[in-house]
Amino acid sequence: MKGLTWVVWRQHRATAWTVLALTAMAACCVGYWFHQQYAFQQDHGIAGCDILLPTCHGQRLTDGSLADVVRVLDTDYRDVLVRAGYAMLALPPLLAVFLGAPLFARDFESGSHRLALTQSVSPRRWMAAKLAFAVSLTLVVSLVLTALYGWWWHSTWRDFGDLVWDTPTPFLTAGPAGVALAMLAVVVAAAVGLVLRRTLPAMVISLAISGGMLYLLRAWRPAEHLWPLSTARSTPTHYPDLPRYTLHERLRYETSSGERISDRVCPDLSVEANLARCLREHDVVSSLVEYHPASAYWPTQWVLAGICLTVAAALVAGCLWWVGRRTA
Amino acid sequence: MTSEYAGDPGAAIVARGLGKRYRQTWALREVTLRLPAGRICAVIGPNGSGKSTLLAMAAGLLAPTTGSLSLFGEARSTSATRRRVAYVAQDKPLFPRLTVAETLRFGRELNPGWDQAVAERVLRDVDIPTGARISTLSGGQRTCVALALALGKRADLLLLDEPMADQDPLRRSRMMGALMAEAAEHGTTVVIATHVLAELDGVSDHLWLFGAGRLRLAGDTEAIQSAHALVTGARRDGERAGDRASNPGLPPELAAHAVVEARATGRQLTVLVRPGGTELEGEWITREPSVEEILLGYLRNPTAPPLLLDGGPTDAPEVAA
Numbered sequence: 001m002k003g004l005t006w007v008v009w010r011q012h013r014a015t016a017w018t019v020l021a022l023t024a025m026a027a028c029c030v031g032y033w034f035h036q037q038y039a040f041q042q043d044h045g046i047a048g049c050d051i052l053l054p055t056c057h058g059q060r061l062t063d064g065s066l067a068d069v070v071r072v073l074d075t076d077y078r079d080v081l082v083r084a085g086y087a088m089l090a091l092p093p094l095l096a097v098f099l100g101a102p103l104f105a106r107d108f109e110s111g112s113h114r115l116a117l118t119q120s121v122s123p124r125r126w127m128a129a130k131l132a133f134a135v136s137l138t139l140v141v142s143l144v145l146t147a148l149y150g151w152w153w154h155s156t157w158r159d160f161g162d163l164v165w166d167t168p169t170p171f172l173t174a175g176p177a178g179v180a181l182a183m184l185a186v187v188v189a190a191a192v193g194l195v196l197r198r199t200l201p202a203m204v205i206s207l208a209i210s211g212g213m214l215y216l217l218r219a220w221r222p223a224e225h226l227w228p229l230s231t232a233r234s235t236p237t238h239y240p241d242l243p244r245y246t247l248h249e250r251l252r253y254e255t256s257s258g259e260r261i262s263d264r265v266c267p268d269l270s271v272e273a274n275l276a277r278c279l280r281e282h283d284v285v286s287s288l289v290e291y292h293p294a295s296a297y298w299p300t301q302w303v304l305a306g307i308c309l310t311v312a313a314a315l316v317a318g319c320l321w322w323v324g325r326r327t328a
Numbered sequence: 329m330t331s332e333y334a335g336d337p338g339a340a341i342v343a344r345g346l347g348k349r350y351r352q353t354w355a356l357r358e359v360t361l362r363l364p365a366g367r368i369c370a371v372i373g374p375n376g377s378g379k380s381t382l383l384a385m386a387a388g389l390l391a392p393t394t395g396s397l398s399l400f401g402e403a404r405s406t407s408a409t410r411r412r413v414a415y416v417a418q419d420k421p422l423f424p425r426l427t428v429a430e431t432l433r434f435g436r437e438l439n440p441g442w443d444q445a446v447a448e449r450v451l452r453d454v455d456i457p458t459g460a461r462i463s464t465l466s467g468g469q470r471t472c473v474a475l476a477l478a479l480g481k482r483a484d485l486l487l488l489d490e491p492m493a494d495q496d497p498l499r500r501s502r503m504m505g506a507l508m509a510e511a512a513e514h515g516t517t518v519v520i521a522t523h524v525l526a527e528l529d530g531v532s533d534h535l536w537l538f539g540a541g542r543l544r545l546a547g548d549t550e551a552i553q554s555a556h557a558l559v560t561g562a563r564r565d566g567e568r569a570g571d572r573a574s575n576p577g578l579p580p581e582l583a584a585h586a587v588v589e590a591r592a593t594g595r596q597l598t599v600l601v602r603p604g605g606t607e608l609e610g611e612w613i614t615r616e617p618s619v620e621e622i623l624l625g626y627l628r629n630p631t632a633p634p635l636l637l638d639g640g641p642t643d644a645p646e647v648a649a
Contacts (some may be wrong), residue, residue: 002437003437003438004437004438006433006437007434007437007438010426010434012432013425014425110421110424111419111421112421112422113421114384114387114389114415114417114421114564115417115421115422115434115477117389118387118388118389118410118414118415119387119410119434119435119438119439119481120407120410120411120414120438120439120441120481121438122407122410122441172393184414227548290578303505325391326391
C-alpha cells in the first residue's frame, strides 16, 4: 500500500481486523444455523413443505410423527431464523458506533488531525480517504452478512407460512436496503464525530441516531409506501383471488363511473342477498383489492436502498465541502 | 482572490490586517507583517498573546477572521503552499500507536519532497530508537520525532510552536544545532514561537513580539536593537520613576523620546528609550541594549508604544509606530 491508503489503513487497521474477525464469526453462526435447519428438513423429508398447510407429500401434517417433526421446525428453527434476523438489525448501529463515530472524532480529540492536515495532501483528500475506508469496510461486512442471511431467509421463509416480508427483519436484514442502511448509519456517525470532535459523545449520539432510524423505519413500514400497490378484481359479492404472501390488502368497491369507494358502505351484511342489494344500490360493479404481492419485496428494497445511498452521498459531499471551507 | 498575493514571492510570510476571533474574544488583531525568505524569526510573547494562532493560520489549520495571509506570494492552504510549509504544533501531536519508523513512513507517504536521511539523522543525533512506539516515548523525545517529521518534509518554511519547551539542555542544543544546520544548508525560513528568550539568543535575525493579540515589536533584530537606547543616570529629587503608565516623573530631556520603560534602583534611573531626533543632554550614559533587555522592557510595560519595522507589503500603508 502507498500514500494515503497506507496511512489510513495503518491508523485504522486494528479496527478493521476486529470488525472483520467479528464478521467472520457472525457469518459462521449464520451459516451453521442455516445448515442445521436445512439438514433437519432433509433428514425428516419435509423440505419445501409449508407447515401451515394440512398436507405435506401426501400426508396430513396433523398426523403422527410428521406432526412432531413439523412442531420442532416451527418452534426451534423458526425462532433461530427470526432471532438471528433481530441480531442482524444491530449491524448498522454497531458499525456506526465503533467504525463511523471514532473515524474523525478520535483525530480531533487527540489533536492528531493537525498532523495529518499539515502534510502535503489536502484536507479534502485526507477526509475522502478516511470516508472511503469506512464505507468500503461497511460494504464488505454488511454485504457478506446480508447476503448470507438473505440466502437463508429467502430459501426458507415460505416453509413457515406465517412469516411476512415487510417487518424490520427481513426487510432491513436480508436485502440491499440493509447494506445501504448500514452505509448511511456509518456516514452519519462519521459526520457526527466531525461536528462533535469527541469520541464518546459521538458514539452515543450515533447510537441514538441509527437506533432512531431503525425505529422509524419499523413504524413507517417502507414496503407499503415505496412501491405502487397491485390490484385484483372480482364480481361485487366475491373477494378476488390473491396469490399467497400478499401484504397490506385493502378491499374497495368500484362503481360504474370507475370511482373507488370504501368497503364500509355496506357493513355487516352477512346475508349475501342483502349485501348484493346494498352494493347494487351503491352502483358497485366490481370488488377490488389493493395489495402488495411478495414480488414487491425486491423493488421496494431497491427504492429504500437508493434513498439511503442518496442521503449518504449528500452527507459525504457536505463533509468534504465543510472541511475545505473550514481551513481555506 | 489570488491576485492580491501575487508579486511578493521573496517574502515567506506576508500578513495584512490579519485577525482571528474565537466567539467573542480576539486572539489576534490587526496584524500586518512581512518576513523575508531565509530568515530565522523568533515569535515572543506571553501565553495567550496570539503566537500559536498566527502559526496555526500560517499552517493552514485556521481560517482568518479578518485580513489576509500569504506565503511565498501565494494564498495560504493551496496545494503549492501546503508542500512548502511544515508545522510543529505546541502539543506535538503524533499517532501514539505508530512506531517512530512508521511515523517517518507517514511523512514519506504524504510528502512528495520527503527526505528520509534528514529525518533519520535528527533522530540519531538524539538517540531515539526507530522501533519504539510513540506512546512509550517521553515528551521531549516526542518533540524530537515531531521535529524530524517537519524537517523530513523539506519545507521552505518551518513553523515551530514552542519546539524546545520540554527538552533538557543537552537535547535542546543538539536539536537547535540540527535545525539551524538544515536551515542554513537549504535557506529554509524558520519561525519559532517561544517564551524562553535565551533559547533564540544569537540564533534569530528577525523578531515579532506579541502582547494581548497585537503585534508590539516587529522587524530585523539588528534594526530593533539600534532603534533603542538604554539610558542610565542619577535620579533627581522629587522624581517618581517607575510609574510606567505615563512616566510623569521623568526628566524633561527624556520626554522628547519614546520611553519604553523606566526603572529606578536606589538613586539610579535606567530608562529604555527609542531616541528621537535630538541628542540627549545632561549626564546620561547611553548604550545599546541587548535583545533580551529590549524584550523584557516591552514585556514588563504592556503600554509601551509598539515599534513595527516590517512595514508589511510594499503597497500597504506604513503602520504607525
